[in-house]
Amino acid sequence: MNLMCAGQLLNDICTPDGTPTPTVIRQWAINNPEFGKKFDKAKVMLSDALFEEAVTIGRSSTSAATDRLRVDTLLKACAVLQPEKYGDKKEVRDLVAVNIHTTLEQPKGTSVITSGPYIVDTEKGDAFN
Secondary structure, three states, X not given: XXXXXXXXXXXXXXXXXXXXXXXXXXXXXXXXHHHHHHHHHHHHHHHHHHHHHHHHHHHOOOOHHHHHHHHHHHHHHHHHHOXXXXXXXXXXXXXXXXXXXXXXEEOOEEEEEEEEEEEEEOOOOEEEO
8 A cells, every 4th residue: 555655556566476466456445345445545645646746747858748648647547546636627507497487567457478498507697498
């Protein structure tokens, strides 16, 4: 776990020297809730370490195309590990269906006009059919 927190990937940590494979470690995380919690925290720390690595590469870039690819790859990994922190921000809007009932004074009396339903964009206050 400490190696993941330091930014090493599970595939790099698990070597053929007898260390459990990444698949075995992931199974442990599924089957053992306590280990699973620690594994999840290590993945969060890993994404932060990868983000820091991406920033470091960006600051010291010498080969624009290669470094850009490395940074993009690291940032995509961060977005997968922690989408709420590093993922694309999605705009959320509420659309609400409403019926509008209007009473209008007419020369020959009162009439009720019902239209709708309308969809109201709660952010803008716009209404449309």
